[in-house]
Amino acid sequence: MNIAGYDVVEGKGEIIIKGVQDFHPVHTFECGQSFRWIRQQDGSHTGAVDGRVVNVSLAGEDMVVKNASAEDFKSFWLGYFDMGRDYASVKKNLGFDPVLIEPMKFGWGIRLLRQDIWEMLISFIISANNMIPRIMKSVDRLSEMYGRRLEYGGKFFYTFPAAEELAESDIERVAECRAGFRCKYIHEAARMVAEGRVDLCAVREMDTRSARKELQRVPGVGPKVADCILLYSGTKYDVFPTDVWVKRVMEELYFKREASMKEILDFATDRFGNLMGFAQQYLFYYAREHRIGA
């Protein structure tokens, strides 16, 4: 059947989306935007998203989603995988920049996921001055402690906890996720969301500048984390999360010298315009995988 221009074949507990362009699970799930998709032995990825567990893989040009229906695809995965966007055209529009050619070739299968903004808030608070394996562990522990248990393929998975569940918990228990000094931020962020002191839905309606400012009212959220939340929730694309990797790759490929955060942001805004979020992701993935500047 045809769903939003995609030829979708529904079969025994799985769906196949035919001829998907500009998508590779490794690029998309391992480019740093998500902490909860786990690569399996066979190279496929399994994740607990939106209260369900699915397994995603690529067979030729076909995207295979196990444990999902065509109806799920229409109502959820289409949006989650940003399937409405033509990434070939994004890359074409960024192709004026010779520096970006190689990073875009390298991460050709990246799609920016439209993830839950609350999950992004907590995940990227945890990411501050932290390492990826540890971030993943803390997010996992939070889910195991407070999330709902799901089963798939004989294994257990857990949904990401709701703000209320973390807010009602005491801080000592939250600290069991081993996120260190960030645990008090997690707890307070949960309380702010649960009590409506910060409205994540309202952030969607704001202009980018206001959205940044609103998110930064939450403790543990500075400029970089705010931009990650906005970009990886599919809320804003004219943001440029600048962490140590992006800073180094910008200095190495563009500035040929040290540059300040403001210089980098101004440069990216001027050069990439409203596509700067995509440019950032290709550059970040390229820089980290090649350990540029490390």
Next chain:
DNA sequence: TTGCAGGGGTCAA
């Protein structure tokens, strides 16, 4: 075996 640096930034002084 023990010790120490360092990591997807942010906060407070």
Next chain:
DNA sequence: TTGACCCCTGCA
């Protein structure tokens, strides 16, 4: 503008 910061892995 500059340190400290939880935690814990990697490496000397």
